Amino acid sequence: MNHPQSNHRRRSFLKSASAASITLSLAEFSFLGRLPSVSAAESQLPTTAVQFSEDIEPLVRLLEDTPRQKVIETFAEKILSGTSYRQVLAALLLAGVRNVQPRPSVGFKFHAVLVVNSAHLASQSAPPSDRWLPIFWALDYFKSSQARDQQEGDWTMSAVDQSKLPPPHQAKQAFREAMESWDVEAADVAIVSLCQSASATEVFDLLAHYGCRDYRSIGHKSIYVANAYRTLQCIGWRYAEPVLRSLAYAILNHHGEPNPSTSDLGPDAAWRMTQQTLPQLDKGWKFGRVDSGATLSLLDTLRSATPSDAVEATAEMLSSGIAPQSIIDALYLSSGEMLGQQPGIVTLHSATTTNAMQYAFRTAYRDRTRQELLLQNAAFIPYFRQSMQGREKVAAQTINLGSSESSDQASGDATDTSVDKLFQTVSENRGKASAAMLGYLDSGAPPEALIDAARRLVFLKGNDSHDYKFSSAVLEDYYAVSPDFRNAFLASSAYLLPGSQDKNNGLVDRVREAIL
Numbered sequence: 001m002n003h004p005q006s007n008h009r010r011r012s013f014l015k016s017a018s019a020a021s022i023t024l025s026l027a028e029f030s031f032l033g034r035l036p037s038v039s040a041a042e043s044q045l046p047t048t049a050v051q052f053s054e055d056i057e058p059l060v061r062l063l064e065d066t067p068r069q070k071v072i073e074t075f076a077e078k079i080l081s082g083t084s085y086r087q088v089l090a091a092l093l094l095a096g097v098r099n100v101q102p103r104p105s106v107g108f109k110f111h112a113v114l115v116v117n118s119a120h121l122a123s124q125s126a127p128p129s130d131r132w133l134p135i136f137w138a139l140d141y142f143k144s145s146q147a148r149d150q151q152e153g154d155w156t157m158s159a160v161d162q163s164k165l166p167p168p169h170q171a172k173q174a175f176r177e178a179m180e181s182w183d184v185e186a187a188d189v190a191i192v193s194l195c196q197s198a199s200a201t202e203v204f205d206l207l208a209h210y211g212c213r214d215y216r217s218i219g220h221k222s223i224y225v226a227n228a229y230r231t232l233q234c235i236g237w238r239y240a241e242p243v244l245r246s247l248a249y250a251i252l253n254h255h256g257e258p259n260p261s262t263s264d265l266g267p268d269a270a271w272r273m274t275q276q277t278l279p280q281l282d283k284g285w286k287f288g289r290v291d292s293g294a295t296l297s298l299l300d301t302l303r304s305a306t307p308s309d310a311v312e313a314t315a316e317m318l319s320s321g322i323a324p325q326s327i328i329d330a331l332y333l334s335s336g337e338m339l340g341q342q343p344g345i346v347t348l349h350s351a352t353t354t355n356a357m358q359y360a361f362r363t364a365y366r367d368r369t370r371q372e373l374l375l376q377n378a379a380f381i382p383y384f385r386q387s388m389q390g391r392e393k394v395a396a397q398t399i400n401l402g403s404s405e406s407s408d409q410a411s412g413d414a415t416d417t418s419v420d421k422l423f424q425t426v427s428e429n430r431g432k433a434s435a436a437m438l439g440y441l442d443s444g445a446p447p448e449a450l451i452d453a454a455r456r457l458v459f460l461k462g463n464d465s466h467d468y469k470f471s472s473a474v475l476e477d478y479y480a481v482s483p484d485f486r487n488a489f490l491a492s493s494a495y496l497l498p499g500s501q502d503k504n505n506g507l508v509d510r511v512r513e514a515i516l
Helices: 004-017 026-034 057-065 068-080 085-099 108-125 133-151 168-180 184-197 200-211 216-235 237-251 266-280 292-302 307-319 324-341 345-363 367-389 405-416 419-428 430-442 447-461 465-480 483-495 507-515
Strands: none
Touching: 026 507, 057 068, 057 085, 057 133, 068 085, 068 133, 068 507, 085 108, 085 133, 085 216, 085 237, 108 133, 108 216, 108 447, 108 465, 133 447, 133 465, 133 507, 168 184, 168 200, 168 237, 184 200, 184 237, 200 216, 200 237, 200 345, 200 367, 216 237, 216 345, 216 367, 266 307, 266 367, 292 307, 292 324, 292 367, 292 483, 307 324, 307 367, 324 345, 324 367, 324 465, 324 483, 345 367, 345 465, 419 430, 419 447, 430 447, 430 483, 447 465, 447 483, 447 507, 465 483
8 A cells, every 4th residue: 555645755746847947867757657667668430441460459459449538547558458669569550551541642641550659659768657657658659640540431441352362472572663663462461471581670770761762741651651660669670560551652753743754853852862872882882991071071962952963972082982880970060050041841851751761771781772772861961951941041050060159158157057957948948948959968967867857858758759850860969979069969959859847748747647
């Protein structure tokens, strides 16, 4: 039995979490200790609908059938009775791919699927006491997306016709032909046969190749490739078939356009340049020298380049002996710079797409696929810049790299700046907060304290899928950027991370009430 004082301390969380100032101690989340710990490692459907294996179908159905207002409480009860983290994560992904159509764009309501891995990454990186919170948020978010899909026609993934599957030895060629001709029906049966016969690594490489070939859906195709594969790495490849069917369907989206295989369309221009350029790359392209000057040169080029220009400039650097890392640093800095120029949905996706493409670059096994990802990532930066022009005003500022007098001053002032104060400033003045974060990091303060605080604020304040997608991407990518540039990159995230004065999302309160 719980001691009355212990219950009182748990209930005090509700009051403290709603306070104007932020306290980022583990004690605030102590009530989560009632849930089983999560280790870092770990109604009838239509007869035509795809069915999942017996081990997961009941949990998926429970998620599908539970009303949104009861989903937190229902799954809290399941978790308390022994349902595991992986089972809940699998149900989230599978319910999404069965119930939410990745059309007319691989975005919008489909973020219920795209955000599953982002929530998982946030969970993995959080203290053990907090790891259920992103999953509870994703459960609630799925229900909102499911409702929207029902309003738009109530799409459900159908069962595949097994009689139409190409034989295993022809699956790869059949899939390539279907993807090249943008044939949805042929791709659907081919990916099932490929999933049943090829290795996960080979399948990922193929999907990464096609996921990066066009800019439609502002990068969401590459994002889905990376996020689907990463989630399957946790829940198990045995659940891959419906996920890969959904993924192939998403990659072939070209809503409102003629067939790209027979048309010369703008979103495919950079891909054509990439394919023409690849034969020019030397076999030693991976073994060049790291050169910060080359990074800054490419950063400047990407500010005004066309997508095709970006491909050409990147290929020239690789051919001249510049290491991929120096190019990658420029891509990260470019995405960070755009955040300050126009904080919003387009520039957010420049960061999340770069995160996805760089994950794929590190994971793909064929040199050609990795080259494609690098060149296409460079091409997407100008595509994003073009998309910015159709929205709000684009500021003329460039990313603060920490070398100016003002940055030196910020660094000097940072000795008296706490993490709490930094995130208070985020709510008040994002430009000032970015400069203060750079000063804090350049002063030698531990980045982990800032990263942990940012993640916890997403748990407390995040309302939209993009809060999870963006934060999981940039907080992970801090360590992928070279030391010379990583502080500037992370500081730019202040333009879109939640601040401590932002309104609470109410999630923590709902979870607390469900488990006490």
